[in-house]
Amino acid sequence: MSSLEWIEVLRAENVAGKTVADIAREIGMPRPSVSMLINGTYPADLNKASAKHAAKVMRLYQNKVACPHFARAIGFAECQEHAAAPMSLSHPTKLKLWRACQRCEDNPIRKEAS
Numbered sequence: 001m002s003s004l005e006w007i008e009v010l011r012a013e014n015v016a017g018k019t020v021a022d023i024a025r026e027i028g029m030p031r032p033s034v035s036m037l038i039n040g041t042y043p044a045d046l047n048k049a050s051a052k053h054a055a056k057v058m059r060l061y062q063n064k065v066a067c068p069h070f071a072r073a074i075g076f077a078e079c080q081e082h083a084a085a086p087m088s089l090s091h092p093t094k095l096k097l098w099r100a101c102q103r104c105e106d107n108p109i110r111k112e113a114s
Contacts (some may be wrong), residue, residue, distance in 0.1 A: 004046075005054075005058075005072070005073055005074075006050065006053065006054040006057040006066065007037050007038070007046075009057055009058065009062055010023060010034065010037055010057060010061075011038050011059050012061075013061055013063065014038050015058055020034050020035045020038065020066055024026070026060060027056050027057055027060065028053075029053055033049070037049070054066045055105075055106055055114055059072045059076075059106075062075050063075070064076065065079040065106050065108075066106070067079065067104075067106075068100065069096075069097055069100035069101070069104070076108070077108075079106070079108060080108045080109070082097060082101055083101045083102075083104075083107045083109045083110075084109055084110055085097075085098060086098075
């Protein structure tokens with residue numbers, strides 16, 4: 001996922017009529033930070049903000065998951081499909097994906113179990 005994709009989603013929510021305060025409350029981020037992100041004046045490291053908030057923004061507003069393996073947002077159904085796939089011992093790419101899913105905080109299979 002591009003590090004700016006989730007910020008574009010915030011901007012779209014704001015343009016659609018949501019106030020900055022409402023967005024901030026929904027994602028659990030300080031209102032001034034959300035305002036600076038939307039206006040492109042956020043002074044801190046965007047990588048840290050992305051790591052902390054991108055997944056929640058994509059899940060809340062796009063029904064997507066910020067997939068660290070693919071480095072992009074994927075649909076929840078696609079995420080669930082990858083997470084439920086069996087471990088592949090014959091295909092290195094699929095094995096890497098399986099390992100990434102096992103470690104992922106947003107793994108829907110692991111969340112259902114807890």
